[in-house]
Amino acid sequence: MSRKAELEKSLCVACGECVKICPREALSVYRGIYAICDKTKCVGCGLCAKNCPANALFINESEADNK
């Protein structure tokens, strides 16, 4: 099972809270418009989703990586 952070761009306010909180430095803010997640670094801990004030981040669980 693979867990990765996903972003709903239209909800993101680019506040940068996820960038601060991410323990793997997987998130960054793109051009002051929305956050982007480097999936190779993301471990799906969910801290970003928990702290996102705009409900723009969520954790997507998929079995894709194990197949």
Added chain:
Amino acid sequence: MKNKKSWYDYLWIWSILFFVLGFFNIMFAYLGLIDFLVPIFMAVLGGDKKFCNRYCGRGQLLEKLGKDLKLSRGKPTPKWMASKYFRYGFLIFFMTMFANMLYITYLVFAGVRDLKEAITVLWTFKVPFGWAYTASAVPDGMAQFAFGFYSVMLTSTIIGIAVMLLFKPRTWCAFCPMGTMTQGICKIKYRE
């Protein structure tokens, strides 16, 4: 997660200091213009939201209160509050009230209206604030702007603290007018 603290990680102190200084001398409210102009300059010239991401003292203060002091319930921000309609609606409302404050300042400058040594909390409640101003120290219009601007800053902080207590520490950021405005500037700049 960054472990080493930088100077800008302490800007939450500035957020408190602003209100303390203004409480004793309302003319310090002019310093709040930094929080208004710097984000706009950063968005226009730099094309980013570095101010929100790094230098926003209010965001840091809300985080301190909500997370470190555990004052926030940590509940999800209501969907309607994080929606585009509410964000842009709140921006329009906030700017309308700001324009109204500027108009009152103009009337005082023009001598049509007397200076009111009071602050307006939540755009409704007038609180006498005469102790923070020495009469005739500056032109009345200048003092009126200081009272008005301090009111704007205090009102937005009260709302920020209220939503911090009820929801997530930085729920205010979901509909902060400055954040919406600077993101809008970036969107226009990059045509996104």
